[in-house]
Amino acid sequence: MFSEQLSKKFDKMVTNYPTKRSALVPMLLFAQDEVGHLSDEVIANIAKRVELTDLEVRNVISYYSLLHTKPMGKYHVQVCTNISCLLRGGEEVFEHCKQKLGIGHKQTQASGLFSLEEVECLGACSWAPAVQVNYDFHENLTPERMDKVLEQYAKK
Amino acid sequence: MADTPQLVTITVDGKQIKAPAGTLLIDACKNAGIEIPSFCYYPGLSLQAACRMCVVRIEKMPKLQTACTVPITEGMVVTNDSDEVRQARKATVQILLGNHPLDCPVCDAGGECELQDMTFTYGAAESQYMETKQHKDEQQWSPVVYFDRPRCILCYRCVRVCGEVMDVWALGIQNRGVSSVIAPNKGDHLECEECGACIDICPVGALTSGTYRYKTRPWEMNHTATVCTHCGDGCKTTLGVRRSDTGTEIVRGDNRDKSGINGDFLCIKGRYAFDFQQHPDRLKMPLVRKNGKLAYATWDEAFDLIGRRFKEVRDSQGGAAIGVIGSTRTTNEENYLLQKFARKALGTNNIDHHRTADYPAFAAAVAGKPELTASLHHVEKSPAILLLGGDPTEQHPLLAERIRTNIRLHGGKLFIVNDEEIKLRRQSKSYAHIPQGAYAKFFEFLSGTDSAADQLTTAGTKKDQLLAMRELLRKEDDLLIILSADIRGKDIATIVKLGQSHKKVRFMMLGDYANSRGAADMGLYPDLLPGYTPVANAGAFSEYGANLPKSAGLDTAAMVEAGRSGKLGALYIVGANPFARYNVQPGQTAKTFVVVQDMFLTETASMADVVLPSNNAYEKAGSFTNTYGDLQLLKKAADFAGSKSDFELIVRIADRIGFELADLVPFGKGVRADMGQSRGAQSGEADRHEIWLIANKYEPKMSPLDPSAIFDEIQRLVPGYDVSRLNLFSGNSVHSHATGKGTGAQQNPELIWPANDTLFTSGTLGRYSNTLNSVMEKYTGETSEVMAD
Amino acid sequence: MADLVKHADEIKVVSRRFGKGATNIDKYIELDGYKAARKALTMTPDAIINEVKTSNLRGRGGAGFPTGMKWAFVPKESAKPKYILVNGDESEPGTCKDRLILEHDPHSVIEGVIIAGLAVGAQKGYIYIRGEYRYLLTIMQKAIDDAYAKGFLGDNIFGSGKKFDAYWHTGAGAYEVGEESALMESLEGKRGVPRIRPPFPAVVGLWGGPTVINNVETLASVPHIILDGGQKFADYGPPKNGGTRLFCLSGHVNKPGVYELPLGYPMKKLIYEVGGGIPNGKKLKAVVPGGSSTYLLTAPEAEAINLDFDSFAKTGGFLGSGGVVVCDEDTCMVKFALRIMKFYQHESCGWCIPCREGTDWLKKTLIRFHAGAGVKKDIDNINYLAQNMLGRTFCPLGDAAAIPTMSIVQKWRQEFEDHLDGKPCPYENKGSIPEPAFA
Incomplete structure (x- = not known):
């Protein structure tokens, strides 16, 4: 399901806290980064790692706006x-x-290349307007500069 | 007592009230008769402070405070009724009504909806918004549970009762903000114990039940609190009944008023499995075998035939040629009457019932020491509980809930010894998984034989765990020991003796069916009279007369065999299905005159010569004794045209054989008995009748058909049953102590057949419950075919 | 990577290592790094707390609670382990300062955590960084690894025989998690729904143990306080408002950016001198003084106020998170109110009725209103809804949504009137996208 590296990382992460489930939110985010979205299989796998039911994991996923259960574009x-x-x-x-x-x-x-979302404050207020593509910040944008940003990803 | 909490005085709206320090303000007010509204607060569940309805002004605090989270302290000054507080509550209701659909006229909860009540109280009727309401279609989560999402006000009671109380955790909260929604554990449906607690606890009509939804309005029902007729726990269930074509039908079961030993707990059976009452297969007329086939007959025809044949057999072949098999679901009064009828009128000790636990051995083990027996009330606060065998979650759901509640709210310790990995182990402090049926070996180990542990280990339980468990157990000086039906005969004596090494110890015995304990206590045994009195030494029962047979009669297996071989002239079966259990085939009992009283044409009834349609426990008055010995009153809730109570049927048969009824039922002997309190939905009329009689200086008298008349005799003659009648008739449970002097019933463990019911089966009743069958089908793909009584 | 700015009025304390390569642990040490932790190891816990009290350091997250007092609430003896939790879930609109600290000076946060741990007797610290700041998580991971490698973290920190472990943690998109009890829930792997208080985290916090929760900037200030003495820090600002603060200037100014200024600095100077004034010579209309949760100021109010806790308290408002958002005369305040409400509606956790339902109805009403379909009754209803959320919700998010809304309706009521009767928004197409002018 996950790369060996990520699996190892997860094994370590659950030991960082007094309870296994404490590692849940970061684990979900990292799993999503690797798999693309939080599929039923990913949920079941992670639920097992942190000793929760699938329902409990879904309850958590649906709370956080960065977590998705459906596939997103390669560049979000x-x-x-x-x-x-x-x-x-x-x-x-x-x-x-x-x-x-x-x-x-x-x-x-x-x-499947791009997906788009209007989001809330990214913490780039003094360099507004700002856009994040996946995790990369692009700041002080204008429509023209935005074009360049998009081109840059399309070319990748 | 050192731990008596200190009382503090607080002032609420100028009124001084006293309550123990640390009580939540909302509870302190409630106990003093001051209502603080709330949606999310529910006693015993974790605190949420989410609905903001219980806000009050507390002096010296900056903002309005939630009364559900504030523990009271001395001198606290609270304002619960002021413009500010009322406005805050009004605004909350107003804003809730923004999205809440205004479909009260069709909503199940209309008329008993907490949001409706709050709207009336705080006057938030005016619409403030123009935007459309959020709408989502209703979802069916299971045969039992429906969810109408727009009605949900997100109080999270359902989520908590499912998780915290039931330990099922099948409901969650998903999304956030205004998109937040209660979600079931399997995406679009539920996988759970189907108890329906979430539905009953819902303050609005968001969660509704498959059995009740859109069927009626709350004010169209009569409500009768009676006792559940399924397992041996004896939950009180309040039945909502309504007129129907066939009499009075039950449309709802709940226990929202929290009266009774179960508080508001009920399992699926108590809440929804009452539908056998209206099953189309119910018998509506007596059946008499004519030319080899069962055909409809009049009551007179049937009674005449039975009276004639019973008399013939008794007078020509003697009482020993008649067999009587009683029921585990008839009342104590009926069971007592049946054995009295068998012994006194028919002159036979051939009487038995479907035994599900070794009550006689238990009674013998605790004989003379009623303080060793535990009521269900003891479970919640016992500091330590040792559960030996059994699976309470499936077979005794109330016991399981009480145990969990003890651990959750009172910090009790649970020790489990079991040959299965039962669900309750999740609550246990110490759990030993032992080999199949190795309980006697465990007692040996418990008594100090360390080597016995070698035969007790399993893959999940090592010797050091057993040693550690014993060490912990020995430190407990107030222990409750629960014995499953797997523990029988001398093993019961062993553990009862062993248990007494603890400073304080109590025992309870687990048996199945609603009145198995009552059947045993009332002497449905071939060798035991009521109260486990040996037939050879009848004691108080000598008053039955000199003809009372002195030697033990036949047990069920022997009676069925004697029926097959034609040695029995007549077999009288009341509310039982032994032919299915003992695999009797049609024609095999042709030489025996078989009379069956039942609701349905069971395997046994279909082979009978006469079948009398009988009532179920929801259609009659009387009393049940749960497996723990707690005696409770049954009230008549429903009616089914064409059927009669077993009590009446027995009396009428006695009449037709020419037996003097006054010698059977001590009627007309004064006013100590019930004059209608037990008649439930019909009680108003009976009570008025009694008042009229007394007002006119007539002496109210009992009829021979009034079960209360015989309850007098039970109280007088059956050891341990002389309990507070006032308490019982007020609707409480009263602990009986039927601890006989006898040595026990015929030692034949083969005769004990635990029902092995699950949460979704209930013997014959389960077979005729569409609700249970639909749930069974959902989980196993097949309907219930449990061969049982 | 965000651009850095500078101005002559700045007093660089927390930001003194910005742009100097201090993510490298050796560079950090060279720039006086980890000296404060070593010093703290020679001090008693009470002495550390007293030094912080002397500094008058108040929480930089927005609530402004005195840090020393917060630490002092932690019981000395505890059966359960104690924890330090760093709130790096910076999400308050208008605020982008913690990001700079974590980007340029991660070790100062780690050092602050160690010192807080020594002060309250905690042996574990968790640094929670919002999910969107993924690149900062990488920086923090490296910083923690480097600190372990140097023996500054671990079983024998700085050879003192004392033990301290620090861990990174990431969120996944939720403003509400910035509320301290919701932050704990999130760290414990749950939905970010706040907890009932009391008990307060200082007594019952993470996994039931006493927990100190501080903002990134707050903890990054601590090493400077320990090293240079609390008094020096206190002296930067007016009485009881110790120190400097990172102000995040954004919106309609010529030189937006994060500036470290002493508390008590005049807002007027911040906008017109430090920020270089309003683009295109336009007039000032409104200022969000400290993140979107604060009472908005009119131009005259803004020009008269000083940026410290007490000056704001005197006017009935509060200083907030340091996010100063400047609106020029062509800003539509109805739209501004709508955008703020859209944010709170999106971020409401949904736990309690007034916030869950209130933010949604406010948003819906404001959308319709701004689109020209408003009626006069709506104006009062918007104010009524906000008023009935204020102080009634489970956590401060309801207040945060109510406060800006109420202040906009009350201070710019005329603009609402101007949207009535199907009139188009009078400010449509007046928006400007000025080029930022970086120093």
Whole structure:
């Protein structure tokens, strides 16, 4: 299910806390990074590792906005439109992404390359507007700069 | 007592109230008659402070505080009724109603909905919003549980009762914010014990039951609190009944008022498995075998035939040629009457029932020491419990719940010795998995024979674990020992003796079916009279007269065999199905005149010469004794046209054989007996009748068909049953101490057949319960075919 | 990687190692790193706590609770292990300072954790970083590994014979988890729903043990306090408002950025001098003084106030998290209120009724209102809903949603009136995207 490296990491992580389930949130995030999304199999596997029921794991997953049970694009474009970004054109960047990628909020391109999401504050307020593609920050954006960012990923 | 909590005084809306320090404010107020509203708070469950309805103003605190989380302290000054507090509560209700559908006119909860009550109380009727409400379609999670999501107000009671109380953890909370939703453990459906606790605890109509939804309105029902007719725990269940084509049908079972030994606990059977009562296969007329086939007959025809044939056999072949098999689901009064009828009117000791535990050996072991017996009430606060065998979660769900509640709220310690990996081990402090049936060996080990441990180890349990468990056990000076039906005969005497090395010890014996204990206590044994009195030495029962047979009669197996061989002239079977158990084939009992009283045409009934349609426990008054000896009153809730109570049937048969009824039922002897309190839904009329009689200076008298008349005699003659009648008739359970002097019934362990019911089976009743069958089908793919009584 | 700024008025304490390569442990040591921890090892726990009390350090997460007092609440004896928990779940809109500390000076946080551990008798510390800050987790992982390698963490820290372990932990997207009890729930692998208090974390916290929960910036300040003395730190700011603070300037200013300024610094100077004023010569309309949960200030209010806890308390507001968001005259305050509410509606954990339902109805009403379908009654209803959330919810998130909303409705009511009767938003297309001017 997981790479050997990740499996080992998980084995270590559950020992970092007095209870195994404490490692749950990071484990889910790392598993998602590797597998792409939290499939039923991933959930069952992790539930076993932390000695919880699948239900309990699902309860936790559905709480955190970074965790997904459905596949996302290879590059998940997350555009902040919260107040600091709003004041500096975050909405325009988001609109531009919609046009450019041909998809809307929480949608994925048919090719599976890009998915788009309007997100809450990313902690880049002083460098607004900001976008995160997967975990990479792109800041001080304009629609033109956003184009370059998207191109850069499309080329990868 | 050192641990008596200190009382403190607080002021609520200018009124001084006293309560133990540390009591939650909401409870202190409730006990003083001051209502603080809440949705999420539920006594005994973990605190949530989520609904914000119980906010109050407490002096010296900056914000409104939730009364459900604040423990009271001396001098606390609280405002529960002020504009500020009322406004806060009103706003909460207003905002809830924003998304809550206003479908009260069709909602199951309409009329008994806590949100409705709050809306009326706080006047939040005006709509503030223009946007559309969130809507999601209703979901069916199981045959029992339906979820109407928009109605859910997210109080989390269901999640907690399922997890904390039931230890099932089948419900969770998913998503967040306004998208939060209660979710079942299997995505779109539930896999659980189907107890329905989540439904009953729901303050609104979000969770509804398959048996009740959209069927009726709360105010259209009468409610009668009676005792569940399924397992041996004796939960009180309040039945909601309604007029139907066939009399009165049961539409709902619950125990929301928390009266009774079970609080608000019920399992699937107590809540939903009452539907056998309206099963289309129920017998509505007597059947008499004519030309080899059972055909409808009038009551007179049937009684005449029975009276004539019983008399003939008795007078020509003697009482020993008649056999009587009683029931584990009839009342104490019926069981007592049946054995009295058998012995006194028919002159036979050929009487038995389906035995599910060795009660006679237990009674003998604790003889003369009633303090060694435990009521179910002892379970919740016993500091230590030793469970020997059995699977309470499946067979004694209430006992299991009481044990879990003890551990959860009172810190009791549970020790389990079992040859199976039962679910309750999750609550145990110490658990020993021993080889199949090695309980006697364990007692040997317990008594100090270390070497016995070598024969007790399994893959899961090593010798040092056993030693450690024994070490811990020995330190307990207040122990409750629970014996499963696997422990019988001299093993019972051994453990009872061994247990007495503890400073304080109590025992309980686990048997199946609603009144197995009552059947045993009332002397449905060929060698024991009521109260485990040996037939050879009848004692108080000598008043039955000189003709009382002195030697032991035939047991069930022998009676069935004698029926097959034609040695029995007549066999009278009341609410039992022995022909299925002993594999009797049609035609095999042709030489014996067989009379069966039952609700359904069971295997046994289908081979009978006369079948009399009888009532079930929900259709009659009387009393049940649960397996722990707790005596409780049954009240008549429902009616089924064309059937009669077993009590009435026995009396009418006695009448037709020409027996003097006054010698059977001591009726007309004054007013000590019940005048209607036991009649449940019909009690109002009976009570008024009694008042009229007394007002007109008439002396109310009992009829020979009134079970209360014989309850007088039970109390007078059966050792251990002279309990507080006031308490019993007020609807409480009263612990009986039927600890006979006898040495026990015929030592024949083969006659003890535990029912091995699961949560979803219940002998014959289960076979005719669509609810249980649909649940069985869901989990196993097949319906219940348990051969049982 | 975020750009750094500087201004002459800055007093670099927490940010003194920014941009100097201090993620490298040797560089950190060279820049006086881990000296404070060594010093703390020679001090009694009471002495450490007293030094922090002297510094007047108050929590940098937003609530401003005195740190020394928080530490002093931890019982000396405890049957259960004690813990230090670092709140790096920075998610308050307008706030982006902890990110810089973790990026440029991770060892200062580790050192702060060790010192807090020594002060309260904890032997384990967890550094919780929000899920979006994945690159910081990598930096922190390395920093912790390096500290173990040097013997600064582990069974014999700095050769003292004392034991201290530090662990990284990551969230996965939830603002609510920044609330300290929700943070503990999240760390324990659960949904980030806050706990009932009391008991407070200092008594019953992580896994039932006494727990100190401090913001990243708070703990990063601690080594400086121990090393240079609490008094020096206190003297940076006005009385009872010790020290410097990282102010995250964003929105309509020419030089947005994170500036470390002494507490008590005038807001007017922050906007017009440090921030270089408002782009395109526009006028100031509103200021969010410390993250989206704070009462918004009108231009005259903002220009009169000093950035310290007590100055704000006097006006009935609070200083918040250091996230200063500046709005120019062309900002639509209805839309601004809507965007704030959209955030809280998205982040409400859903536990309690007033917050769960209140944020949703406020959002729905504001969407309709901003779209021109509002009626006059809505204005009062928005205020009514917010008022009835304030102080009534399970945790402060309800307050955080109510406060900006109420202040906007009350201070800019006219703008709501201007949206009535199907009128289009008067500020539509007036938005500007000024080019940031970095120093």
